[in-house]
Amino acid sequence: MTISRRDLLLGTGALAAGASVSVPYFLPRYRQDRRPRRSRVAILRMDDYVQSIQDSLRRGLQLFRLDVKGKTVVLKPNLVDYIPGNAINTHPILVVAAAECFRELGARKVIVAEGPGHQRDTQLVLCESGYESLLRENRIRFIDLNRDELTAANLSAEYSGLQRLWLPRTILGADLLVSMPKVKTHHWSGVTLSMKNMFGVVPGNKYGWPKNILHWHGIQESILDLCATVPIHFVIADAIMCMEGNGPLNGSPRWLGCVVLADDPVGGDATCARIMGLEPDRVPHIYEAAKFLGNSSPDLVEQIGEFARKPEVPFRVVPEFEFLHSAG
Amino acid sequence: MSEDLCAALANRQLPNGGWSALSSSAQASLEASALACVALVPDSGCIGDRETNFLLNVQNPNGSWPAFVGDDHLGSWTTSLVLIALRSVAEASGQRLQAGEWLIRSAGKESSWFWKWKFLTTDRHVRFDPDKFGWSWLPDTNSWIVPTAFAILALTQPGAESSKVSKRRVELGIQMLLDRCCPGGGWNAGNGIVYGCPMAPHPDDTAIALLALSSYSREPIAKTSVYWLACVAPRLSAPWSLAWSILALAAHQRPVDSLMQRLSGWPRLDEVEDNSTLAVSCLALDPPRTLARFGIAP
Numbered sequence: 124m125t126i127s128r129r130d131l132l133l134g135t136g137a138l139a140a141g142a143s144v145s146v147p148y149f150l151p152r153y154r155q156d157r158r159p160r161r162s163r164v165a166i167l168r169m170d171d172y173v174q175s176i177q178d179s180l181r182r183g184l185q186l187f188r189l190d191v192k193g194k195t196v197v198l199k200p201n202l203v204d205y206i207p208g209n210a211i212n213t214h215p216i217l218v219v220a221a222a223e224c225f226r227e228l229g230a231r232k233v234i235v236a237e238g239p240g241h242q243r244d245t246q247l248v249l250c251e252s253g254y255e256s257l258l259r260e261n262r263i264r265f266i267d268l269n270r271d272e273l274t275a276a277n278l279s280a281e282y283s284g285l286q287r288l289w290l291p292r293t294i295l296g297a298d299l300l301v302s303m304p305k306v307k308t309h310h311w312s313g314v315t316l317s318m319k320n321m322f323g324v325v326p327g328n329k330y331g332w333p334k335n336i337l338h339w340h341g342i343q344e345s346i347l348d349l350c351a352t353v354p355i356h357f358v359i360a361d362a363i364m365c366m367e368g369n370g371p372l373n374g375s376p377r378w379l380g381c382v383v384l385a386d387d388p389v390g391g392d393a394t395c396a397r398i399m400g401l402e403p404d405r406v407p408h409i410y411e412a413a414k415f416l417g418n419s420s421p422d423l424v425e426q427i428g429e430f431a432r433k434p435e436v437p438f439r440v441v442p443e444f445e446f447l448h449s450a451g
Numbered sequence: 452m453s454e455d456l457c458a459a460l461a462n463r464q465l466p467n468g469g470w471s472a473l474s475s476s477a478q479a480s481l482e483a484s485a486l487a488c489v490a491l492v493p494d495s496g497c498i499g500d501r502e503t504n505f506l507l508n509v510q511n512p513n514g515s516w517p518a519f520v521g522d523d524h525l526g527s528w529t530t531s532l533v534l535i536a537l538r539s540v541a542e543a544s545g546q547r548l549q550a551g552e553w554l555i556r557s558a559g560k561e562s563s564w565f566w567k568w569k570f571l572t573t574d575r576h577v578r579f580d581p582d583k584f585g586w587s588w589l590p591d592t593n594s595w596i597v598p599t600a601f602a603i604l605a606l607t608q609p610g611a612e613s614s615k616v617s618k619r620r621v622e623l624g625i626q627m628l629l630d631r632c633c634p635g636g637g638w639n640a641g642n643g644i645v646y647g648c649p650m651a652p653h654p655d656d657t658a659i660a661l662l663a664l665s666s667y668s669r670e671p672i673a674k675t676s677v678y679w680l681a682c683v684a685p686r687l688s689a690p691w692s693l694a695w696s697i698l699a700l701a702a703h704q705r706p707v708d709s710l711m712q713r714l715s716g717w718p719r720l721d722e723v724e725d726n727s728t729l730a731v732s733c734l735a736l737d738p739p740r741t742l743a744r745f746g747i748a749p
Binding site: 204206241242243244246247249250251266267270271272273289310328329330331332333335336339369372373441 | 471472473476477478480482518519521522527528560576587588589591592593595597598639640645646648650651653654655656687688689690691692724725727728
């Protein structure tokens with residue numbers, strides 16, 4: 124068989140065109156692989172929101188030997204809205220306990236910061252959910268991230284196509300950013316854990332309530348871009364009273380009775396998913412984040428507290444996320 | 452009290468003539484600036500030269516206003532608020548016209564046939580009629596209650612351009628507000644029912660929607676929502692929601708004296724960090740004057 128010059132040119136052209144279309148799909152969409160060699164996660168048994176959880180939390184944090192001396196620590200709880208009886212928000216007693224622990228560890232400044240995604244009146248959410256009085260009594264500063272001063276940040280991953288976001292200076296200036304999610308199922312993203320919790324750093328004053336631009340660019344994709352750009356240094360997940368079903372606002376309360384600490388958000392979220400009875404690798408953003416942000420495999424996650432047990436009855440999810448339940 | 456609050460607000464003006472969202476920041480926010488300008492308008496009815504120059508200097512080339520100074524030039528929801536603040540400034544008539552045209556061109560993303568089709572066929576977890584659309588917080592996103600309500604107020608200002616297209620957009624915006632009401636009355640960001648579950652209304656969103664519906668007091672949805680707001684307002688634990696509630700209830704001819712007393716006695720109101728809250732509190736302590744400044748007929 125002979126190949127003419129014309130055939131060769133046509134073939135080369137077709138190959139180049141095919142490659143230019145398909146190669147981007149195989150290239151990684153992140154710029155940096157930040158996975159630690161091993162991650163550490165601790166599950167601390169805590170039955171209720173009582174003042175004594177500070178002692179348990181202190182003991183749990185000691186297991187991680189965090190160096191926060193002289194640093195600015197920003198605690199980012201999940202504070203969305205207030206509906207009496209619904210376990211929507213990270214409990215303020217846990218947030219205050221965390222603030223006190225970081226102060227004891229020598230932090231220069233501890234700030235609680237959040238930009239509620241549903242309710243524009245942040246002070247109303249703070250008052251009704253019990254935050255305002257507790258933060259005032261304990262002299263803890265709160266920053267409303269929906270209205271904080273903003274700086275443009277180029278995104279460090281390319282999943283959403285957003286390329287750039289305006290982000291609050293409080294978040295960008297944190298030495299140690301602690302994501303403190305409420306462990307919940309979520310009707311758009313499957314779960315809302317430490318990585319999904321970062322939607323709260325996107326400022327409402329610029330992007331609105333809810334932060335609809337993230338929905339249009341893909342919730343799972345936006346979570347990945349945000350977490351690549353704003354690294355979560357530590358996780359304290361409120362899994363004492365959780366939410367299942369139609370979360371994040373209208374699900375049912377579900378008691379798990381524990382707090383999950385992690386030095387890796389992917390490891391922390393994967394562990395939370397396991398104790399919810401969900402398969403972490405089936406949550407798209409956990410699966411993808413395990414390629415560059417942290418470790419989800421139990422082989423790479425050292426459990427230093429109680430062992431992560433699957434519940435007898437998994438958390439209920441909306442029908443679109445039934446696939447998060449393992450078969451059988 | 453009102454004078455003390457206004458003095459505190461005036462003291463927080465930035466050197467460039469604007470106001471920041473939080474008193475701890477030096478970045479001017481157009482929401483806080485526009486609300487402060489309306490709150491500090493003297494009885495002569497026109498904002499000062501310094502404030503006017505600030506607002507005109509930061510207008511985007513396409514006629515819109517940014518969310519804050521330094522923002523991208525695509526435009527934002529604050530355009531409506533600035534239009535209201537500039538309503539009596541004669542020398543800004545050209546800029547107002549340009550802004551009005553931008554506002555009329557802007558629409559929630561569900562207004563395009565493709566997304567409308569998607570929301571009518573495959574994406575039906577949030578109950579709403581995409582044929583009834585309003586305005587978004589920023590381009591290329593859906594319509595939501597607050598930007599739609601402010602756009603309606605801006606486009607129905609006395610003296611605002613009232614073309615056929617503008618009237619049609621206002622009418623659609625009103626239909627959108629009525630469509631997205633929560634089942635028991637009132638509004639939240641714009642999701643009345645999600646996954647078959649009725650969502651709870653928010654006092655501030657409800658109040659702002661009711662200001663835009665001030666000529667629709669007889670509409671059953673407006674009536675139910677006014678009733679809901681009148682019930683929750685006396686127990687509100689934050690001045691922002693209380694202040695907007697006072698204005699909305701006054702616009703719908705409900706008594707507000709006791710609510711105003713409560714707001715004026717609010718502890719350390721002049722120290723509140725959020726400048727928009729301070730500005731709206733100033734506005735709520737004189738409802739007739741404020742409603743006139745928003746172009747709402749008594």
